[in-house]
Amino acid sequence: MLKNMKKTGSGKTNFPPTDYERIFHPRRLAIIGVSADASGAGFGTGIFKSITAMGFAGKIFPVNPKGGSLDGQNIFKSLEDIPEEIDFAVIAVAARFVPDVLEACLKKGAAGAEIISSGFSELGTEEGRELERRIKEIAAKGIRVVGPNCFGIYCPASGLTLLPGPDLSRESGPVGFLAQSGGMAIDFAHAGKWMGVRFSKMVSFGNGADLREAELLRYFKDDPETKVISMYIEGIQDGDSFFKEIKAAAGKKPVIVYKGGLSRAGARSVASHTASMGGSGTIWKSVLKQANAIQVHDTEELAQASLAFALLPPKKFSGISVIGGGGAIGVTACDTAEIYGMEIPPLAEDIQQRIYDYLPKPGSSAINPVDVANPFVPPQSLKSVLLAAAEDQRIELQIIVSLLYHYKSIAKMFNKPVAEITPYKELAQAVRDVVDQTAKPVIAVLPNAKRGVDDLDIVEMIALTKKEYVDRGIPVFDELHDAIRAIGHINTYYGGKNHDER
Amino acid sequence: MTKDKAVKIICDARRKGSKTLSEYESKQVLAAYDIPVTKEILLKDKSNLEKTIRKIGYPLVMKGCSPEIAHKTEKGLIHVDIRTIKEAKKVFNEIMAGMKGFDGGVLVQQMIKGGRELVMGMNRDAQFGPCVMFGLGGIFTEILKDISFRRAPLKKRDALDMMREIRGHKILDAVRGMEAVDKKLLIDMLMNIGRIGMEIPEISEIDLNPVIIDGSKPVVVDALIVLEKV
Known part of the structure; x- marks a missing residue:
């Protein structure tokens, strides 16, 4: 056996001991079901190429009974031919061959295997169910299985990647993600890359024949690399153990849940009011609240909440300042803040006076929200405004809303590209400086009303601006509402965590 | 032993083939779990009416009581604010006539007066098992659906959260000259409903509606317990 065995949790529930270290950071990886160069590309080859493209540092042993070579690497005809033990395996052979291959992986000493192949219980056929039952039996003998019918594991630190993910980030971060759906995982992995969400590990477990939600929650709870747990679930296997694990996990770190499939279809007929009002959606909402997990309602909200939890300090933010252009911003900010239980208090009089001095006149307002009157206020002035506002003790977090798309009119005037004329780098750096000097977080919001084909230059400039923020560790959102909602989730979590006798 | 009872x-x-418990039986189950219910006596014939009334005291509520009859209001089987023996006898006859063909009797019940009505209940979720409900009661239950749920077993904190969570939570405070509701009692009631859910798998649903606030004390005025299908 290889180095530090990491065993699961406190043993309250009888999860089998599992060497997660060798699963997430394998040094010797078998990929079963690749095709030789000439014979076209299946899933096995796809994952081989993806993992290679990611720069996986360990040894890779491709396997196919026909042998041959792939990208200059010898293909082993069987697992037995591999000259050493393996840590982990990716299985992408036809469903009917999977049990034998899994058994062979077990004999090769693998701590785990991900089964990309489909054709199991999801078909609803007797044959599919039987194959899945056999997978469970083999898993119980001592090899942990992710899948079948999944996209597998993404671990930036080791270079393991999801099935179609040759270009995911190698930068590790605090967010652990688990989902049944592989599509959800790959979407979030890609979105995370430009949004600035960095992952510790991502597991798409498909049918979840062996490893699934409750046990993975336990793992992520105890995993020091994971600070925030995000998940997408459709069904759960066991409500009792799920509840225990999610409650325990949320007691230790934020858990964000997107529960799919909350329709009322299939609800049993009931006799009482209580039962008629306790549909699946209501109960899920209640159970997640009871566990102090954060419920979100779509993938965007999931990603935004993950970003906020990952980048903001672990505390409740009651008072916020909003600085930006456009009269409606003030109204939107106040309305949204009220919904999510935070306050945008008027700044102290002396601070207001100083801020007013930095702003163009007429049309600006220094009360809070601070209306900067036009979108072309120089980054250095905005920096002065943010620094001044941070001096108010009630302000715990600041939001800066920049309507950068207006720079297109200036670009036209000077006949220059909009990305050249917009001082977005200076802006991002100014915000970073403010955070460093004040120790109060700032969130950037970059609304863009011009996203059509006429304005691809603006779309590009906004994307570049985002990158400057992301590179500096500043959370950035498209809309003010999204930002405030994400802070609201943080407040709900830390508010729920610390209130009387849990 | 509460559970045994x-x-x-x-x-x-069940031996009688009932799928639900009558109001009277439901309240006995609740009382066994220390949940406050109205003082009441079930009468099969009129001869004990006067003695019964002396025990309960005016004003009275009289209801037709049978596990076979739901929607008592619509069927004219509930009479409230009865203050004389003459009236009580007349109501008794009317109810018995209205119940013709059903197994049951007349429930002679203490009348609880209070301006605030709550609902409590229990339902079994397919995934999460017994879940306890709390909310605004009476006619508002269906109209406003201002309710909250928690999975059993409940901690004290869960019960408190359920009360805070409803939009109308201020109804529990001292409002319009009414006393603040005894929250400790509400917490105990909710926790005990959860206990019933945990300890008695034979019960599939519980509806306590209304739970009327008498001064500061909540009292279960009507109750329905639905049994699991055998």
């Missing part, structure tokens, strides 16, 4: 009531009802 409750289970006996359920077994007796």
Whole structure:
């Protein structure tokens, strides 16, 4: 056996001991079901190429009974031919061959295997169910299985990647993600890359024949690399153990849940009011609240909440300042803040006076929200405004809303590209400086009303601006509402965590 | 033993082929779990009416009581604010006539007066098991659906959260000259409903509606317990 065995949790529930270290950071990886160069590309080859493209540092042993070579690497005809033990395996052979291959992986000493192949219980056929039952039996003998019918594991630190993910980030971060759906995982992995969400590990477990939600929650709870747990679930296997694990996990770190499939279809007929009002959606909402997990309602909200939890300090933010252009911003900010239980208090009089001095006149307002009157206020002035506002003790977090798309009119005037004329780098750096000097977080919001084909230059400039923020560790959102909602989730979590006798 | 007493009531009802407990039986199960219910006596014939009324005291509520009859209001089987023996006798006859063909009797009940009505209940979720409900009661239950749920077993904090969570939570405070509701009692009630859900798998649903606030004390005025299908 290889180095530090990491065993699961406190043993309250009888999860089998599992060497997660060798699963997430394998040094010797078998990929079963690749095709030789000439014979076209299946899933096995796809994952081989993806993992290679990611720069996986360990040894890779491709396997196919026909042998041959792939990208200059010898293909082993069987697992037995591999000259050493393996840590982990990716299985992408036809469903009917999977049990034998899994058994062979077990004999090769693998701590785990991900089964990309489909054709199991999801078909609803007797044959599919039987194959899945056999997978469970083999898993119980001592090899942990992710899948079948999944996209597998993404671990930036080791270079393991999801099935179609040759270009995911190698930068590790605090967010652990688990989902049944592989599509959800790959979407979030890609979105995370430009949004600035960095992952510790991502597991798409498909049918979840062996490893699934409750046990993975336990793992992520105890995993020091994971600070925030995000998940997408459709069904759960066991409500009792799920509840225990999610409650325990949320007691230790934020858990964000997107529960799919909350329709009322299939609800049993009931006799009482209580039962008629306790549909699946209501109960899920209640159970997640009871566990102090954060419920979100779509993938965007999931990603935004993950970003906020990952980048903001672990505390409740009651008072916020909003600085930006456009009269409606003030109204939107106040309305949204009220919904999510935070306050945008008027700044102290002396601070207001100083801020007013930095702003163009007429049309600006220094009360809070601070209306900067036009979108072309120089980054250095905005920096002065943010620094001044941070001096108010009630302000715990600041939001800066920049309507950068207006720079297109200036670009036209000077006949220059909009990305050249917009001082977005200076802006991002100014915000970073403010955070460093004040120790109060700032969130950037970059609304863009011009996203059509006429304005691809603006779309590009906004994307570049985002990158400057992301590179500096500043959370950035498209809309003010999204930002405030994400802070609201943080407040709900830390508010729920610390209130009387849990 | 609270559970034994409750289970006996359920077994007796099942032996009679009932799918639900009557109001009277339901309240006995609740009382076995220390949940405050109205003072009441079930009468099968009129001869004991006067003696019964002396025990309960005016004003009275009289209801037709049978596990076979739901929607008592619509069927004219509930009479409230009865203040004389003459009236009581007349109502008794009317109810018995209205119940013709059903097994049951007349429930002679203490009348609880209060301006605030709550609902409590229990339902079994397919995934999460017994879940306890709390909310605004009476006619508002269906109209406003201002309710909250928590999975059993409940901690004290869960029960408190359920109360805070409803939009109308201020109804529990001292409002319009009414006393603040005894929250400790509400917490105990909710926790005990959760206990019933945990301890008696034979019960599939519980509806306590209304729970009327008498001064500061909540009292279960009507109750329905639905049994699991055998």
